[in-house]
Amino acid sequence: MITLDKQRGWFEQQLAAGRAHKLPQTPQWLQLAKQDAIDAAAQLPLHNRQHEAWRYTSIEGLLRTSFAGDKQAHQVDQTIVEEMMPSSLDSYRVVLVNGQFNAQLSTYGDLPPGVSLESLRTALATDPDLLATWFGSIANHSESIFSALNTALINDGLFIHIDHDVELQRPIEVIYVNISEDQQFMMHPRNLVVLQPGAKATLVERFVGATPSSYFHNNLTEISLQQNAVLKHYRLQEESRDAWHLSSIYVEQQSHSDYRGVTLAFGGAWARTEYHLDFDHEHATCGLSGLYTVGDKQLTDFHLTVKHRVADCRSREQFKGILYGEGRAVFDGHILVDKDAQRSDAQLSNDNLMLTRNAEVDTKPQLEIYADDVKCSHGTTIGRLDPQQLFYMRSRGIDEATARNMLCQGFAAEIIDQIDLQPLREHATERLVDSLKRNSQPEAGR
Amino acid sequence: MNQMKPNTMLSINNLTVDVEGKTILHGLNLEIGKGEVHAIMGPNGSGKSTLSHTLSGRDGYHVTAGEALLDGEDLLSLETEERAHRGVFLAMQYPVELPGVNNMTFMRESLNSVRRARGEEELDAVAFIKLVRAKAAEVKLDPKLLKRDVNSGFSGGEKKRNEILQMALLEPRLAILDETDSGLDIDALRIVADGINALRSPDRSIILITHYQRLLDYIEPDFVHVLSEGRIVRSGDKQLALKLEEQGYGWITGEEAAA
Numbered sequence: 001m002i003t004l005d006k007q008r009g010w011f012e013q014q015l016a017a018g019r020a021h022k023l024p025q026t027p028q029w030l031q032l033a034k035q036d037a038i039d040a041a042a043q044l045p046l047h048n049r050q051h052e053a054w055r056y057t058s059i060e061g062l063l064r065t066s067f068a069g070d071k072q073a074h075q076v077d078q079t080i081v082e083e084m085m086p087s088s089l090d091s092y093r094v095v096l097v098n099g100q101f102n103a104q105l106s107t108y109g110d111l112p113p114g115v116s117l118e119s120l121r122t123a124l125a126t127d128p129d130l131l132a133t134w135f136g137s138i139a140n141h142s143e144s145i146f147s148a149l150n151t152a153l154i155n156d157g158l159f160i161h162i163d164h165d166v167e168l169q170r171p172i173e174v175i176y177v178n179i180s181e182d183q184q185f186m187m188h189p190r191n192l193v194v195l196q197p198g199a200k201a202t203l204v205e206r207f208v209g210a211t212p213s214s215y216f217h218n219n220l221t222e223i224s225l226q227q228n229a230v231l232k233h234y235r236l237q238e239e240s241r242d243a244w245h246l247s248s249i250y251v252e253q254q255s256h257s258d259y260r261g262v263t264l265a266f267g268g269a270w271a272r273t274e275y276h277l278d279f280d281h282e283h284a285t286c287g288l289s290g291l292y293t294v295g296d297k298q299l300t301d302f303h304l305t306v307k308h309r310v311a312d313c314r315s316r317e318q319f320k321g322i323l324y325g326e327g328r329a330v331f332d333g334h335i336l337v338d339k340d341a342q343r344s345d346a347q348l349s350n351d352n353l354m355l356t357r358n359a360e361v362d363t364k365p366q367l368e369i370y371a372d373d374v375k376c377s378h379g380t381t382i383g384r385l386d387p388q389q390l391f392y393m394r395s396r397g398i399d400e401a402t403a404r405n406m407l408c409q410g411f412a413a414e415i416i417d418q419i420d421l422q423p424l425r426e427h428a429t430e431r432l433v434d435s436l437k438r439n440s441q442p443e444a445g446r
Numbered sequence: 447m448n449q450m451k452p453n454t455m456l457s458i459n460n461l462t463v464d465v466e467g468k469t470i471l472h473g474l475n476l477e478i479g480k481g482e483v484h485a486i487m488g489p490n491g492s493g494k495s496t497l498s499h500t501l502s503g504r505d506g507y508h509v510t511a512g513e514a515l516l517d518g519e520d521l522l523s524l525e526t527e528e529r530a531h532r533g534v535f536l537a538m539q540y541p542v543e544l545p546g547v548n549n550m551t552f553m554r555e556s557l558n559s560v561r562r563a564r565g566e567e568e569l570d571a572v573a574f575i576k577l578v579r580a581k582a583a584e585v586k587l588d589p590k591l592l593k594r595d596v597n598s599g600f601s602g603g604e605k606k607r608n609e610i611l612q613m614a615l616l617e618p619r620l621a622i623l624d625e626t627d628s629g630l631d632i633d634a635l636r637i638v639a640d641g642i643n644a645l646r647s648p649d650r651s652i653i654l655i656t657h658y659q660r661l662l663d664y665i666e667p668d669f670v671h672v673l674s675e676g677r678i679v680r681s682g683d684k685q686l687a688l689k690l691e692e693q694g695y696g697w698i699t700g701e702e703a704a705a
Contacts, residue, residue, distance in 0.1 A: 386542075387505065388542050389542050389544055391504050391505065391526065391542075392538065392541070392542040392544070393544070393552070393556075394503075394525070394526040394527045394530070395502050395503075395526055395527075395529075395530055395535075395536050395538075396530055396552075396556035396559075396612060396616070397527050397530035397531055397556050397557075397559035397560040397563065397616070398527060398555055398556055398559050399527050399559065400525075400527070402555065402559070406544075406547050406551075406552070406555065407544070407546075407547065409546065409547075410544060410545055410546025410547040410595070411545075411546055412546070413546040414546060
């Protein structure tokens with residue numbers, strides 16, 4: 001059982017541990033933001049079953065763990081890091097090792113004019129005023145103790161700013177390499193992505209963890225899309241099987257902007273992704289898609305909050321999960337359509353494929369509609385592989401394990417195919433196959 | 447056990463099968479020689495599909511007595527995929543849709559599984575594409591369908607042609623065609639029948655399961671059997687099929703009841 005005292009005590013403890021690794025310079029506005037977050041956290045209610053946002057996702061394991069502050073990147077073996085991040089993507093590549101920008105491994109020197117891509121630490125030193133304009137303007141850091149902790153312990157991350165009408169041809173690829181041989185540690189990367197009017201870009205984020213490595217990756221990303229801006233945002237979570245992972249993504253959209261988010265979650269012991277997206281300007285569109293696989297000793301959680309506050313916006317949310325062993329998944333998709341948000345168009349779906357009896361999913365699609373002229377729908381399915389399909393494939397000579405994997409891949413393809421970068425699609429499919437292989441192995445310890 | 451004749455491919459002896467606790471096949475006997483085409487006809491509920499599903503190893507079909515030997519080997523103890531590896535092919539009455547599974551990938555995996563089991567080299571992607579294109583042209587299947595998901599959104603005729611294409615690729619020793627004529631218009635029927643005729647060979651035996659004589663106008667069988675209440679009650683040549691077309695099944699099943 002967790003108690004409010006325990007939750008606050010843990011927060012204080014992490015705060016103390018994290019303070020050892022502070023920024024070289026902290027402008028006053030950032031100092032204020034940090035203090036705000038700390039004050040807000042003290043007022044937050046207990047994140048337990050009585051709290052709707054945490055109803056099915058227990059944070060007990062996290063609260064039982066005392067994490068060391070950010071592990072310094074120079075303590076990590078560079079060759080191991082390089083082995084962990086293979087990528088055939090033709091990209092502007094940025095690498096963060098244990099939450100800290102690593103110049104040696106990053107290759108993005110040939111960025112076109114109008115694009116600025118720098119570590120948060122550098123941005124604070126060189127562009128503090130520009131950063132101040134955007135920082136904290138999109139995220140509400142008082143929603144959970146973890147987003148508050150991210151703000152309070154801000155240490156590094158990325159600042160991406162793309163000028164108006166600049167179309168970036170190659171994707172920006174951010175690789176977070178997380179590795180620890182000895183202690184449990186935490187990191188709180190903080191990113192800010194701004195696309196000025198008419199700008200277009202693709203952002204890829206990969207979270208790679210060495211197993212066994214136990215850490216808490218607590219990531220917070222603020223995204224602002226100005227008028228007519230288009231961002232494709234692909235995320236691949238392949239954390240260590242012993243890791244805690246939390247990603248909070250806050251998106252603000254101006255008129256006629258388009259946000260396409262695809263998240264694939266394969267790793268982690270406890271992994272949660274939150275999307276917070278508000279439509280405050282008309283004629284904006286967003287698509288949020290996701291795929292998750294979970295097996296023994298894994299919990300994966302997706303929380304979506306999409307608010308249609310104004311008229312004529314369109315949102316699509318499509319999430320699919322494959323569960324096996326004793327894997328657990330949580331899906332909570334909430335779409336709000338305010339009374340002035342006429343002609344809103346929203347669709348939400350969550351489909352789950354259960355490969356074993358002992359897997360569990362808690363799925364909660366919610367449409368909350370106050371406008372009368374809207375086009376909204378939601379649907380949830382929980383099913384198993386179809387024996388007729390398996391028989392058909394086996395009657396063609398395909399062995400059962402292969403047939404099952406092909407059907408699972410077929411189920412997942414609808415999400416993976418939304419990634420329009422072929423090397424990334426291939427990589428994602430490989431990760432999926434790896435994950436499914438774990439399912440076909442005899443389960444140990446039973 | 448019956449004595450196997452030297453040219454026998456499939457020998458079914460006293461096959462008795464239960465489905466959901468109900469006996470559907472009651473001691474069925476059937477001998478199929480190499481290169482022969484046998485038509486199995488019969489009224490609805492006589493056990494035609496039970497026979498095809500039992501031979502291909504579908505779950506839920508419980509063999510309580512009897513045997514089926516393929517080239518002298520006990521077929522019924524093999525897994526479904528092992529039967530396919532031995533050369534058994536079932537063209538289904540209702541080919542299953544596999545959303546998300548690419549038709550080309552599926553067929554390549556299928557062919558290579560069978561080739562591996564036979565100790566043959568697997569075909570690489572290029573060699574396979576060449577082969578499948580050529581075979582698709584033979585069965586007049588639109589090559590665009592190769593790039594789609596297996597059977598997903600295919601018309602009835604396209605699904606059946608896709609089955610025949612798989613048969614052409616796998617080159618089975620024993621092909622069981624379950625109601626392949628159902629749901630086809632006359633043009634589609636002709637194309638499918640041409641495809642099957644092209645696959646007739648001295649090393650390949652074919653079982654045509656059909657309710658109507660119509661298919662036999664296009665594929666001439668060597669033998670025709672009538673299945674009723676889980677047994678073969680009459681065997682003959684194609685003349686038997688014509689008589690059934692004229693007079694229905696009543697005269698045979700009635701005769702049985704009287705006997």
